[in-house]
Amino acid sequence: LGISILAGLWSFGAVPVKAAGFTDIKGSEWYAADVTALASSGNEIIKGYPDGSFRADAKLTADQFITMLVRAGGQTAANNSEYWAIPYLNKAKEMGILQDGDFSDFRAEISREEMALLMMRFLAGREDLSKLESAQAEEAILDFVLVGAYQETTAGKEAYQKAVKEAYALGLLTGYEDISFKPQGILTRAEAATVIMRLLNPDRRPAFQPEVMKQKREAHYYGGSKWVNPADESIPKLTRVLEDRNMTKGGLHYSPRVQDAIDNEYPDLSIDEIRGIIKYTDEGMKSPGQL
Numbered sequence: 001l002g003i004s005i006l007a008g009l010w011s012f013g014a015v016p017v018k019a020a021g022f023t024d025i026k027g028s029e030w031y032a033a034d035v036t037a038l039a040s041s042g043n044e045i046i047k048g049y050p051d052g053s054f055r056a057d058a059k060l061t062a063d064q065f066i067t068m069l070v071r072a073g074g075q076t077a078a079n080n081s082e083y084w085a086i087p088y089l090n091k092a093k094e095m096g097i098l099q100d101g102d103f104s105d106f107r108a109e110i111s112r113e114e115m116a117l118l119m120m121r122f123l124a125g126r127e128d129l130s131k132l133e134s135a136q137a138e139e140a141i142l143d144f145v146l147v148g149a150y151q152e153t154t155a156g157k158e159a160y161q162k163a164v165k166e167a168y169a170l171g172l173l174t175g176y177e178d179i180s181f182k183p184q185g186i187l188t189r190a191e192a193a194t195v196i197m198r199l200l201n202p203d204r205r206p207a208f209q210p211e212v213m214k215q216k217r218e219a220h221y222y223g224g225s226k227w228v229n230p231a232d233e234s235i236p237k238l239t240r241v242l243e244d245r246n247m248t249k250g251g252l253h254y255s256p257r258v259q260d261a262i263d264n265e266y267p268d269l270s271i272d273e274i275r276g277i278i279k280y281t282d283e284g285m286k287s288p289g290q291l
Contacts, residue, residue, distance in 0.1 A: 022054040031056060031190035034197045043071040046193055056190035062103050062110040064189070066092045068196055069122050073097075097121045101154030113147055113160045113183035115192075116167035119199055123170075127202075134162075134169040136210035141168060142179040150184065171205030172198050179216060 022039070025032050035054060038046040045068055048054045063085035070077065070091045077087030085106060092098035097118055103110075123129065138144050141164070148160030164183060167173045172195060175181050187195065198204045232240065 021052065022048050023052040025054055025056065029056065029190075031193055034193040035190065038068075038193055038196060041071075043074060043076055045071040045196060046189075054189065056188060058189050059109045059186045060115075060189055060192045061107055062114065063089070063106040065110050065115060065192060066098060066106070066118065068192065069097050069118060070095065072196055072200060073122065095122075096124065099155065103153070109186045111184045111186060112173055112181065113151070113164055115187070115195065116173055117155060117160055117163040119172055119195075120163040120166050122199065129166065132166060132169060134165040137165040137168040137208070140179070140208075140210045140213035141165075141175060141181045143181055143183070147181070147183040169208045171208060174206055175213070179213060 022035070025035060027036075035046060035056070038044075039048070046054075067085060067088040070088050073095055075091050075095065077091050080086040089098060089106060093100075098121075102114075102117075120129075138161075141147075144161070144164070147164045148157035151157060151160055160183070164173075164181065168175070168181065173181075194204075
């Protein structure tokens with residue numbers, strides 16, 4: 001990454017900052033410093049709307065995030081009169097960030113797993129990732145089974161899974177309090193500013209602590225010492241299924257019925273994995289530090 005991009009990104013303290021002229025940012029918001037730093041960078045990595053607003057709570061779209069990545073990489077392009085993002089999309093392809101078939105609609109909201117894929121492409125060649133230990137991320141993420149599960153792009157499910165594990169291990173995108181990752185979840189523009197700051201500044205990335213996540217899963221999600229491993233065949237299946245259902249905490253949705261699992265309709269899956277048990281909500285998605 002060029003010095004010109006990173007210079008000045010960390011010149012803000014805890015006091016309110018001038019919000020780069022955005023009409024809807026006072027400077028005391030949790031995201032104000034990051035937005036201001038990125039908007040004030042040489043390449044104006046983040047820009048507002050024609051009316052002068054930033055719209056921090058607006059959901060992030062694919063073309064917006066791709067444009068941020070292009071600018072973060074030191075590149076720029078002039079808006080196209082027909083569709084403003086076309087030059088940035090073309091530049092992203094040149095940079096290896098974007099590939100044909102990644103998106104069917106660039107104006108649509110971008111998911112967390114899609115962000116992970118683009119960011120890891122961005123870092124390729126910019127950071128040495130050869131020693132990155134990401135294998136444990138799969139175990140740390142409660143809903144990893146859902147990563148890439150609904151993607152129909154040319155990249156393939158495995159590419160999203162690899163990218164999510166790496167982005168998670170690097171601290172670019174972390175999990176939520178319920179130990180889920182919400183791969184199909186959408187971030188706001190304010191949250192995206194924090195993610196971009198982590199991308200550009202490794203010091204901003206939270207440390208990956210797989211053992212802590214494992215302990216949290218066992219202690220808070222599975223009932224601690226009372227948890228029964230649904231994959232332990234030495235325990236009667238009825239006991240495993242019922243205990244797993246009763247002891248698991250949080251927003252889980254069991255499908256199919258317990259009896260179907262007992263009747264070996266799904267012999268190779270724990271009840272937690274069947275048909276995607278995580279029920280996504282917007283709870284916590286706007287909280288800082290849970291990106």
